[in-house]
Amino acid sequence: MTDYPEKLVCITGAGQSEVGRPSKKPALALTVDACLAAIASAGLTPSDIDGLSTYPGLIANGDGMSPVGGTEAMVALGLEPRWVGSSTEGHAHIGAIVNAIMAIASGMCRHVLVFRTVAQASARAEVSHAGILGGGRTIAPRSWGGMSWQVPYNALSAANLYGLYTNAYFRKYGATSAQLGAIAVNSRAMAGRNPNAIYRTPITLDDYLGSRMISDPLRLYDCDTHIDGSTALVLSHKDAAGGGPNPPIRIEAMGISIGGFGIGLHEGDFTSMPATRAGSMLWSRTDLGVKNLDFAQIYDGFSILTLLWLEALGICGQGEAAAFVEGGARIALDGELPLNTSGGQLSAGRFHGYGHTHEACIQLWGQGGERQVPGARTGIVSNGGFGYGCLLLTTD
Amino acid sequence: MTGQLTNNDGPARILPGLDGLNRPYWTGGAQGQLLIARCNDCGRYQHPPQPRCPACGGQDMAPVPVSGRGTVKSFTVNRQKWLLSLPVPFVFAVVELNEQDELHVFANIVGCPVETVDFGMPVEVCFLRQDDVFLPMFRPAP
Numbered sequence: 001m002t003d004y005p006e007k008l009v010c011i012t013g014a015g016q017s018e019v020g021r022p023s024k025k026p027a028l029a030l031t032v033d034a035c036l037a038a039i040a041s042a043g044l045t046p047s048d049i050d051g052l053s054t055y056p057g058l059i060a061n062g063d064g065m066s067p068v069g070g071t072e073a074m075v076a077l078g079l080e081p082r083w084v085g086s087s088t089e090g091h092a093h094i095g096a097i098v099n100a101i102m103a104i105a106s107g108m109c110r111h112v113l114v115f116r117t118v119a120q121a122s123a124r125a126e127v128s129h130a131g132i133l134g135g136g137r138t139i140a141p142r143s144w145g146g147m148s149w150q151v152p153y154n155a156l157s158a159a160n161l162y163g164l165y166t167n168a169y170f171r172k173y174g175a176t177s178a179q180l181g182a183i184a185v186n187s188r189a190m191a192g193r194n195p196n197a198i199y200r201t202p203i204t205l206d207d208y209l210g211s212r213m214i215s216d217p218l219r220l221y222d223c224d225t226h227i228d229g230s231t232a233l234v235l236s237h238k239d240a241a242g243g244g245p246n247p248p249i250r251i252e253a254m255g256i257s258i259g260g261f262g263i264g265l266h267e268g269d270f271t272s273m274p275a276t277r278a279g280s281m282l283w284s285r286t287d288l289g290v291k292n293l294d295f296a297q298i299y300d301g302f303s304i305l306t307l308l309w310l311e312a313l314g315i316c317g318q319g320e321a322a323a324f325v326e327g328g329a330r331i332a333l334d335g336e337l338p339l340n341t342s343g344g345q346l347s348a349g350r351f352h353g354y355g356h357t358h359e360a361c362i363q364l365w366g367q368g369g370e371r372q373v374p375g376a377r378t379g380i381v382s383n384g385g386f387g388y389g390c391l392l393l394t395t396d
Numbered sequence: 397m398t399g400q401l402t403n404n405d406g407p408a409r410i411l412p413g414l415d416g417l418n419r420p421y422w423t424g425g426a427q428g429q430l431l432i433a434r435c436n437d438c439g440r441y442q443h444p445p446q447p448r449c450p451a452c453g454g455q456d457m458a459p460v461p462v463s464g465r466g467t468v469k470s471f472t473v474n475r476q477k478w479l480l481s482l483p484v485p486f487v488f489a490v491v492e493l494n495e496q497d498e499l500h501v502f503a504n505i506v507g508c509p510v511e512t513v514d515f516g517m518p519v520e521v522c523f524l525r526q527d528d529v530f531l532p533m534f535r536p537a538p
Binding site: 128129132139140141142143144146148149150151152153154155156157159160163164165166167168171212213214215216217218263264265266267268269270 | 469470498501503504
C-alpha cells in the first residue's frame with residue numbers, strides 16, 4: 001500500500017496560538033503565532049516553507065469565521081511559496097490538509113504550511129448576531145445558496161439542522177440526553193487538563209441536563225463555543241522529514257467525502273451523514289484497524305456529530321455510539337478509547353477542526369502533559385459536518 | 397391543492413433570493429400551489445430543484461404542483477433567539493412529501509402548539525407571504 005499519496009507525507013510540525021474569548025491580539029497576529037510555532041516545531045524556518053494551504057480562505061465579511069486567508073498569512077510570515085491553496089468548497093477542514101498532501105506527493109512542494117484562523121469571539125463581542133447563517137455582521141437582505149432553504153424558516157444556526165439529526169437519532173435508536181451528555185462532560189474533563197482550553201471548569205451530567213435548551217434536544221453544552229485562535233501544521237515529504245525535534249507523524253491513511261448538505265439536499269432518515277464514505281475510504285487504504293487506535297479526536301461542532309462520526313468511522317456500529325459513550329468510562333483518558341483529549345471544540349474552543357489534528361500530534365509526540373494518553377502511537381482524527389475528512393496518524 | 401394563503405403576521409424573515417431554479421418553489425403559493433421540480437423523462441421529483449435529473453440524467457425538469465401533503469420526518473423546537481427580534485419557540489422541521497420517499501423540504505410547523513408536533517404527523521402546506529415570496533409552511537392535516 002505505497003501508492004497512496006498520503007503515505008509519502010508526514011506531519012512534522014504543529015502549533016497553536018493562545019485561545020481567547022475574545023483575544024486581545026488581532027487575528028493575523030494569532031496566525032503568525034501559530035504558524036511560527038508550527039514551523040519551529042518542525043525544526044524549520046519560514047524560508048523552508050514552499051507551499052501554503054488553508055481552509056476556507058479569507059471570508060471578508062467581518063463575522064470572524066475566516067478573517068485570514070493565504071495571502072495575508074504569506075505576506076505576514078514573509079513566505080515565498082510556489083503553491084498556495086485555499087477553498088471554501090470541497091471536503092471542508094481536512095480538505096486543506098488533503099490538498100497539501102497532494103501538493104507534496106506530486107513533487108510541487110516539500111514543506112507545506114497549513115493553517116486555520118478564527119476570530120468569532122471578537123466579532124460577536126461587537127455584534128451579537130455576527131455569524132448567523134445568512135449574515136455577516138449585517139443581516140443580509142436575502143439568503144442565497146444552500147442555506148437559503150433553511151434560513152427563511154428562522155433556522156439561523158447549524159444547531160437547528162443538527163437538532164433535526166439529533167431528534168431523529170434519538171427516536172430511531174432510543175438514545176437519550178443522558179447518553180449524549182457524556183460527550184460534553186468528557187470534553188470538559190479533558191479541557192481541565194489542557195492549559196489552552198477556553199472552558200476548564202468541570203461539569204457534571206446534572207449540569208448538562210440542566211443547561212438551557214437551544215434547539216431540542218440540543219442543549220447549550222451540546223454546542224461548541226466560538227473563540228479567537230489559530231492552529232497551524234507543517235506537512236513534509238517523508239524524504240525531507242526527520243530533521244526536527246519531533247518524530248515525523250506518518251499519515252497512514254486519509255478519507256474524504258462530501259454530500260448534498262451544502263445545497264440543502266438531505267438523503268436518508270437524518271440519522272447518519274455522508275461521512276460514512278470517508279470512513280470507508282480511510283480503512284480501505286491501510287492494514288490497521290479500529291483495534292490499533294490509542295485515541296480518537298472526533299469532530300464535535302455539536303455533540304451529535306461525534307456520535308455520527310464514531311459510527312461513520314466504524315468505531316461503533318450503526319446506532320450504537322450513544323451506548324458506547326454512556327457514562328464516559330470508555331472515552332475517558334484511562335478508557336478503551338480516549339476521546340477529544342484537548343477538550344475538543346465543546347470545551348477547548350472552536351479551532352474549527354484544526355484543534356483535533358493539532359491534539360493528535362501533541363499526543364503522538366508525548367507532549368500532552370496531564371492529558372497525555374500513555375504510550376500513544378496511533379490515533380484517528382475526523383472533521384466536518386458539511387464536508388468530511390479523516391486521517392489515521394501514527395508514529396509506528 | 398390544499399394550500400391556503402396566510403397573510404404575514406410575524407416579523408420580517410431573511411427571505412430567499414430568487415433565481416430561475418428556485419423561483420417556482422418560492423412563488424407557487426401565489427396560486428396556492430406547492431411546485432416541486434420533476435423529471436419529465438422518469439417522473440422522479442427532485443428538491444432542491446436541479447437542471448438535470450439525478451436519477452436518470454434527463455434534462456427535461458419542470459416544476460409541477462404536488463398535493464402539499466406530507467409527514468414530519470424530523471423536527472426540532474428552536475428556543476434560542478439568534479436575533480433579538482426572533483419570536484421563540486418555533487418548530488423547524490423536515491417534511492417528507494407524500495409523492496416520493498425522501499422527498500424532503502424544510503419548513504416551520506404552524507397552527508398547533510409546538511409540543512404537539514411529533515414524528516410521522518400528517519401535515520399540509522399553507523403559505524406565508526412576505527414581499528414577493530410565498531414561504532411554504534406546514535400545519536397539521538385534518
